[in-house]
Amino acid sequence: MKRLVLLGGGHAHLFVLEAFARQRPDADIRLITPDALTPYSGMLPGVLAGHYTSRQACIDLRPLAARAGCHLTLDRAIGIDSARRRIRLAGGGAVNYDLLSIDIGSTPQRPDIPGADEHAHPVKPIADLLARCAVVTPRAVSVLGGGAAGVEVTMALHHRWPAARCTLVERGTTPLGGLGVRLQRSVGAEFAHQRIDVVTGAEVTRIDADTLQLADGRTIASDFTVLATGAAAPAWLRNSGLALDARGFIEVGATLQSTSHAEVFAAGDVATLTASPRPKSGVYAVRAGPPLAANIARMMAGQPPLDWHAQRHALMLLACGRRHAIAARGGWVLKGDWVWRWKDAIDRGFVRRFDPQADSETAAG
Ligand SMILES: Cc1cc2nc3c(=O)[nH]c(=O)nc-3n(C[C@H](O)[C@H](O)[C@H](O)COP(=O)(O)OP(=O)(O)OC[C@H]3O[C@@H](n4cnc5c(N)ncnc54)[C@H](O)[C@@H]3O)c2cc1C
Structure with a gap:
């Protein structure tokens, strides 16, 4: 049985786990990420402002992984040996893979x-x-x-x-x-x-x-x-043997596969789309989720992965501290309390999609 490792509980991997819960590939699947609760970026300013508890802005990966038939290892990668297809963990262990998908975000x-x-x-x-x-x-x-x-x-x-x-x-x-x-x-x-x-x-x-x-x-x-x-790439990637861009992020092609190693996918902040680089933002990590899920499933089934074309413009919703927000896309800008309520509905809907328990808490105030 092929060993598929999902490294990092980032935004794109939520979609992979969701897709596997619907249709489980014939593989030994493992998610490696340090924390069972992964934060959703859109709500982080709201947590700092006091509108949400941190639990409300987090997705519990445990039930999601269980539904996907995925083993969960709560640990952090500190190295990848792409020649030996092996991941070194901070806890001292190592995990081998046949197929690897990396969604570990960026560090400040x-x-x-x-x-x-x-x-x-x-x-x-x-x-x-x-x-x-x-x-x-x-x-x-x-x-x-x-x-x-x-x-x-x-x-x-x-x-x-x-x-x-x-x-x-x-x-x-x-x-x-x-x-x-x-x-x-x-x-x-x-x-x-x-x-x-x-x-x-x-x-x-x-x-x-x-x-x-x-x-x-x-x-x-x-x-x-x-x-x-600004966002920086994890420093240990430099010794991984994977092709990296000038800032140390993993270079991927339109299929989200590493440009140097076809058995490695990467998405979200940690990846740079060589043909059409996009900003390091949660919106693009989310957008990459469904095509990443589809391409991993295709690889597992022996089919060639398909190209994904990231949209050029994304809706930007900026929270303004108080319950007020600014929306921008292309050339237009809208602002108001109603934009905050719109953003709030989108963000809560996103978290609820993957973790219905998160929203059952009452707001922080
Ligand atoms: C305060 C703040 C507000 C933001 N607001 C917005 C916003 O409103 N809209 C927007 O689009 N973007 C926003 N961003 C940017 C957004 O957070 C990132 O672009 C987004 O989270 C990237 O998603 P990702 O899937 O790449 O990684 P992440 O969401 O960062 O997820 C990475 C996952 O990998 C795990 N991980 C990390 N290192 C390792 C390791 N070594 N081994 C294993 N697992 C690991 C982490 O624990 C985490 O679960 C904001 C960022 C900040 C800091």
Whole structure:
């Protein structure tokens, strides 16, 4: 019997498990992931803001794996030997595979700034950030990085601690650089409305316990600093023998197979579609799920995998801390409390699809 390993309980693998629950392939299937509860990215800012409990924003992989006839190993990969088709685990063991699918996400980029390790908190793992948030009441909060996650986290933390001064710190000329001007304006207006400071052109040179030092001499008060400085690939992939892009993410073709190893699939943040790279976002990890499931099943059945063409534009729904959200797609932008309710319905529906138990909890407040 062929050994299929699903590495990581990420968004794309939820669809693979769901598909296997409907039609089980004739294989020995194993899911390896560190935690039984995997967080759903769309609801993370809502957890920080206090709208959801962390359980409401998580999917329990245990029943999902059981329905798919999949063994579950709660452990973390620390190496892959693609020549020997073997995965090394943090717990000391090793697992061999005939077919491997990798959906382990990304890790926050750790900027090389003095003081970052001691005084700043990365957005991921979200459980660590939440644990930290639970034991502090800061006077001045700052978030480094003005991408979508940084923007949402800033507003979420402002909602959580309304009395704290809140600052978004961005190296470029504007938050959400590279995204549409109308979206940037809409977010700028929301920040002004909430009296959140935005500091651009900011090269942070030092992080202390209660200040950020910028290269141009400015200082920013901050006794709670969060790093939302972009996604990096797990460093251990560099020794895997798999073809990687310049940033260390796994290169995959249109079938989601590694460009160097046909028996390895990868999807979500950890993968880069060589023909049509897309942003590292949950939306694309979700979109890759059904084609990934179909192609793994085809490989198991001895059929050739099919090409997948990731859509160019995706709907972006940005939570604004309070129960208000901004929607953007292509050139259009909409905002309102009703957008938040729409987003809330989409997000809860997603989690309920894979874990009906998650939503049975009452909201956090
Ligand atoms: C605060 C925040 C808010 C965000 N908001 C949004 C949003 O609103 N919309 C959006 O589209 N994107 C959002 N993102 C981005 C989004 O989180 C990621 O793009 C998305 O989670 C990627 O999905 P994935 O399936 O690649 O990996 P993940 O969802 O990160 O899942 C990876 C899984 O692999 C497991 N894993 C990790 N390492 C290993 C290992 N070594 N061995 C085995 N298993 C491992 C993890 O435990 C996890 O279960 C946000 C990110 C952050 C930090």
